[in-house]
Amino acid sequence: MKVAILGLPKSGKSTVFAAATGLSVDPYAPPEARQAVVRVPDRRLDYLTKLYNPKKVTEATIEIIDLPGHSLHDPKGREDWRKQLPTVRQVELLVVVIRDFENPTVPAYRDRVDAQADFETVWGEMMFSDLETVTTRVDKLEKSLKKPSPTHDAEKHEMALLTRCRVALEAEKPLSTVITAENERHAVSSFGFLTEKPLICVRNVSDSQVASAAPLKAAHAADSFVLSASIEAEIAALDPADRVAFLADFGVQAAARDRLIQTCYTALGLISFLTMGADEVRAWTITKGSTAVEAAGKIHTDLARGFIRAETVAYDDLVAHQDMKGARAAGKVRKEGKTYVVADGDILNILANA
Ligand SMILES: Nc1nc2c(ncn2[C@@H]2O[C@H](COP(=O)(O)OP(=O)(O)OP(=O)(O)O)[C@@H](O)[C@H]2O)c(=O)[nH]1
Numbered sequence: 001m002k003v004a005i006l007g008l009p010k011s012g013k014s015t016v017f018a019a020a021t022g023l024s025v026d027p028y029a030p031p032e033a034r035q036a037v038v039r040v041p042d043r044r045l046d047y048l049t050k051l052y053n054p055k056k057v058t059e060a061t062i063e064i065i066d067l068p069g070h071s072l073h074d075p076k077g078r079e080d081w082r083k084q085l086p087t088v089r090q091v092e093l094l095v096v097v098i099r100d101f102e103n104p105t106v107p108a109y110r111d112r113v114d115a116q117a118d119f120e121t122v123w124g125e126m127m128f129s130d131l132e133t134v135t136t137r138v139d140k141l142e143k144s145l146k147k148p149s150p151t152h153d154a155e156k157h158e159m160a161l162l163t164r165c166r167v168a169l170e171a172e173k174p175l176s177t178v179i180t181a182e183n184e185r186h187a188v189s190s191f192g193f194l195t196e197k198p199l200i201c202v203r204n205v206s207d208s209q210v211a212s213a214a215p216l217k218a219a220h221a222a223d224s225f226v227l228s229a230s231i232e233a234e235i236a237a238l239d240p241a242d243r244v245a246f247l248a249d250f251g252v253q254a255a256a257r258d259r260l261i262q263t264c265y266t267a268l269g270l271i272s273f274l275t276m277g278a279d280e281v282r283a284w285t286i287t288k289g290s291t292a293v294e295a296a297g298k299i300h301t302d303l304a305r306g307f308i309r310a311e312t313v314a315y316d317d318l319v320a321h322q323d324m325k326g327a328r329a330a331g332k333v334r335k336e337g338k339t340y341v342v343a344d345g346d347i348l349n350i351l352a353n354a
């Protein structure tokens with residue numbers, strides 16, 4: 001999974017990135033794009049590791065990209081925003097960080113702190129960028145449709161779809177409201193439309209506001225939540241054992257890192273299944289609704305091809321009966337076929353013909 005963090009200048013993006021990745025980001029470094037792979041914390045792996053003492057433990061991972069902010073109110077800034085679009089178009093999910101903290105040493109965007117207006121600015125620019133892409137392509141198609149060509153029918157279809165896209169964007173509706181069918185999604189996937197991607201809106205508030213502030217109104221966001229990037233940065237530096245108490249002092253329940261990762265999973269409709277053995281205990285990411293044979297294919301294409309069955313036990317059942325032996329004795333280990341829909345936390349052992 002690939003995620004990009006974006007927003008206006010000095011909204012706290014790199015601080016959120018640092019908190020999520022555990023990396024330290026030099027506040028005086030020139031604004032630049034950074035990238036890191038984050039391991040997804042999963043308590044279930046800890047339990048399985050204790051049981052099996054495997055040679056290797058592999059968590060699911062998320063790739064996070066931190067982008068510098070640009071002023072969207074001057075031509076140079078908008079030019080720079082445009083330059084980073086190819087990177088943004090590749091990701092599956094956008095995290096927009098909006099500033100809502102007072103700090104006299106950090107200049108505010110347009111000299112005022114107005115979180116709701118800032119969100120609208122970023123969102124408006126996303127719509128505008130998609131409209132530009134759509135318009136450019138429509139103009140091209142208009143020309144080529146005037147001449148006979150072997151791809152005429154396909155182009156006509158594309159034209160109809162993009163015309164609907166243009167109408168929606170002009171009416172300030174995101175493309176996620178237009179592109180709903182799987183074949184449409186496929187047809188426009190190469191454009192990487194921003195307003196088609198799930199978006200998480202993060203309101204970055206001062207320490208004193210974090211317990212009371214409400215999430216921003218972000219109409220088309222998959223989720224909207226509040227954090228204090230400066231608290232998060234402090235937590236990242238603490239011993240894990242001290243984190244809960246530290247957060248409780250601010251009235252915060254969980255570190256935003258965990259919430260952010262969880263929200264990314266939910267927004268993308270992802271779940272994890274687990275595999276275990278003496279060699280490796282591992283978490284794998286799949287889309288909700290995936291079948292056993294699709295899960296097998298995630299591990300190895302050969303396992304999908306030769307699939308016989310999946311020996312399955314729910315993580316909670318395993319824990320309730322201590323180990324595999326206990327779960328088996330209690331009749332909790334099932335034999336499932338190709339079309340079994342895998343549930344979050346299922347432990348799978350795939351049997352396949354070589
Ligand atoms: N008081 C306070 N300061 C913050 C908070 N979040 C970020 N800052 C400070 O604001 C400055 C900018 O934060 P960054 O995380 O670098 O902001 P950014 O969005 O990555 O900035 P650009 O990449 O330059 O667009 C840093 O000096 C941070 O320490 C916060 O929640 N509270």
Ligand SMILES: [Mg+2]
Nearest residue numbers: 013014067068
């Ligand atoms: Mg930054």
